[in-house]
Amino acid sequence: xxxxxxxxxxxxxxxxxxxxxxxxxxxxxxxxxxxxxxxxxxxxxxxxxxxxxxxxxxxxxxxxxxxxxxxxxxxxxxxxxxxxxxxxxxxxxxxxxxxxxxxxxxxxxxxxxxxxxxxxxxxxxxxxxxxxxxxxxxxxxxxxxxxxxxxxxxxxxxxxxxxxxxxxxxxxxx
Numbered sequence: 001x002x003x004x005x006x007x008x009x010x011x012x013x014x015x016x017x018x019x020x021x022x023x024x025x026x027x028x029x030x031x032x033x034x035x036x037x038x039x040x041x042x043x044x045x046x047x048x049x050x051x052x053x054x055x056x057x058x059x060x061x062x063x064x065x066x067x068x069x070x071x072x073x074x075x076x077x078x079x080x081x082x083x084x085x086x087x088x089x090x091x092x093x094x095x096x097x098x099x100x101x102x103x104x105x106x107x108x109x110x111x112x113x114x115x116x117x118x119x120x121x122x123x124x125x126x127x128x129x130x131x132x133x134x135x136x137x138x139x140x141x142x143x144x145x146x147x148x149x150x151x152x153x154x155x156x157x158x159x160x161x162x163x164x165x166x167x168x169x170x171x172x173x174x
Contacts, residue, residue: 021139026156027131030164034171036118039126040093043167046085047071052170053163079106093118108137108151130160
């Protein structure tokens, strides 16, 4: 009987010992010397990211800025990000979107959802926040180094940070 309990305990505990990926949170922000409305005019179009993000070669989009719109972002380094618009609030200078189809050559990420929002900055101008939640490229228990949590976090942070710097440069004209 003790053996039966021991086997049962092992079987019950086994799934708990196996851990898959946990959500990774990333957030980047930047202050831009312009009012939120002016920043939104450049960064607020779901299909307009190629106009200010230095990593983006081109965008194919359908649906404009309506919830459910889709875009395919071709990256300069190769790969395509396919995304769908979940929320669009121009009065709040905010939109949210999610990955609809992973491309591990583009980003070592299996899925993500992100939010882009512009708020007035304390000292004047605007603060742009770009943040999200994602999962690493390999969702197995022992991912290779290029598809693990650190790789996913670094790639997304780099993408968001470069985009914010590109937006600042475009808006401020510097």
